[in-house]
Every structure is written in C-alpha cells, then in structure tokens.
Amino acid sequence: MYSKIELSTCHVKSRKTVSNFAMKDENNLKEITQIAFDVNHELHTKAFWSLDLVCEKKLRLFVPYIESFCEVLPQIKNDSDVRPATRICFLLAKSNHRKNGINLSQEQEHNIIENLIDRLIQDEKVASKVYAMKALFVFGKKYDWIYEELKPIISQDAYNHSAAYQTCARNILKKLK
Structure with a gap:
C-alpha cells in the first residue's frame, strides 16, 4: 500500500x-x-x-475508522488535507441522516459538527467551506441549533467568495427560511 x-x-x-x-x-x-x-x-x-x-x-468500509478520524480532524491544517477530510464529513453526515445509513454516535456527531463550524469560519478554501456548509445543513435537521449558527456565518461570508460558494450559500439560506 x-x-x-x-x-x-x-x-x-x-x-x-x-x-x-x-x-x-x-x-x-x-x-x-x-x-x-x-x-x-x-x-x-x-x-x-x-x-x-x-x-x-464504499463508506461502510470506513466505519471502523470513524473514531480515529474524529480524533485527527482538529489536527488537519493543510489545505490539501482539509478538502478531503471535510468531504468525508459531508459523506458521513448524509449517510447518518439516511434511514439505513451509518449511525454516528452523538460524540462523533458533535466532534464532526464542531470541526465543520471551525472550517466554515476559518480562512479555508472554497471547496472545504462548501462541504462544511452542506454537511452542517444535514446535521441541522437533527440539531436545530446548528441552523441558528449557520445563518449568520453564511450570510456574512457569502459575498467574500466565488460565485459557486455564493450559489451554495443562497440555496442553503433559502432552505433555512
């Protein structure tokens, strides 16, 4: 390997x-x-x-490594690492929300959510922020407090980024109304 x-x-x-x-x-x-x-x-x-x-x-193959993934998330700083890590968070969020998906523990959810909020407010590349935004939207279906955190962050930040980011932000803000 x-x-x-x-x-x-x-x-x-x-x-x-x-x-x-x-x-x-x-x-x-x-x-x-x-x-x-x-x-x-x-x-x-x-x-x-x-x-x-x-x-x-094959996200299910990743299940035995989710705990370790959650532990390493805060240590990931390099832009080239942040994007795939944030995308994995998004894939986990989507699966966790589905009926027959992967079930994250509450602690794993909170670790991922905390990391995603950090990614969204830090100076990260657009792709990472978009994955963070989308994943937080999915987690917000379970934890409504996330939407209250997400709205002002997206609203304030949207016009400082690319057209793709702005489009994603507008779509999520529409869904939050």
Whole structure:
C-alpha cells in the first residue's frame, strides 16, 4: 500500500487506482487510514486524497475508522488535507441522516459538527467551506441549533467568495427560511 500511495499523484485516475487497491483488502485499507491519519507522515496528504474516494464508493468500509478520524480532524491544517477530510464529513453526515445509513454516535456527531463550524469560519478554501456548509445543513435537521449558527456565518461570508460558494450559500439560506 505504501508504494502505491508513494507513486500516486493528485490526478483522479491515480487516486482511483490507490483507492481501488485499498478497498480490495482490509490490511490495505488499514494502512491507508493509518497513513492518512498521521499528520506528520510524508504521504499523509496523498493517502487522504485516495481515502476520500474510498469513502465516496464504499463508506461502510470506513466505519471502523470513524473514531480515529474524529480524533485527527482538529489536527488537519493543510489545505490539501482539509478538502478531503471535510468531504468525508459531508459523506458521513448524509449517510447518518439516511434511514439505513451509518449511525454516528452523538460524540462523533458533535466532534464532526464542531470541526465543520471551525472550517466554515476559518480562512479555508472554497471547496472545504462548501462541504462544511452542506454537511452542517444535514446535521441541522437533527440539531436545530446548528441552523441558528449557520445563518449568520453564511450570510456574512457569502459575498467574500466565488460565485459557486455564493450559489451554495443562497440555496442553503433559502432552505433555512
């Protein structure tokens, strides 16, 4: 697994190759998560890029690693790591909301929510903020206090970002009314 990650690039085809390899064997999946969750590891970012695709395809495989993921979330600072981590949060939020989805513990939900709010108010790249906004909207269906936090953050921040961010913000604000 290490050599596959090491040889990978940011290109989708390369990340898909690594993610498919990780999904084929439990040991590979374990190794990619260990590397991704070690923020000091030289291949941490590359591992996170492929882990994001694993979660997109087969989120259930990620269940044994959710607790560790929640623990590492506050340590993730690099822009290249924040986007896939925030996207994984969004995928978990959507699944957690579905009837037959993955059930997060209340503590896991709160850890993820806290991290998402931090991502939204910090100076992050637009893609990370959009995933955070969308995930918080989903969690807000369960925790109505989130909407009260989300409204002013999105309203104040919307026009400081790209057209894509503004569109997402407008759509969520419409749904919150």
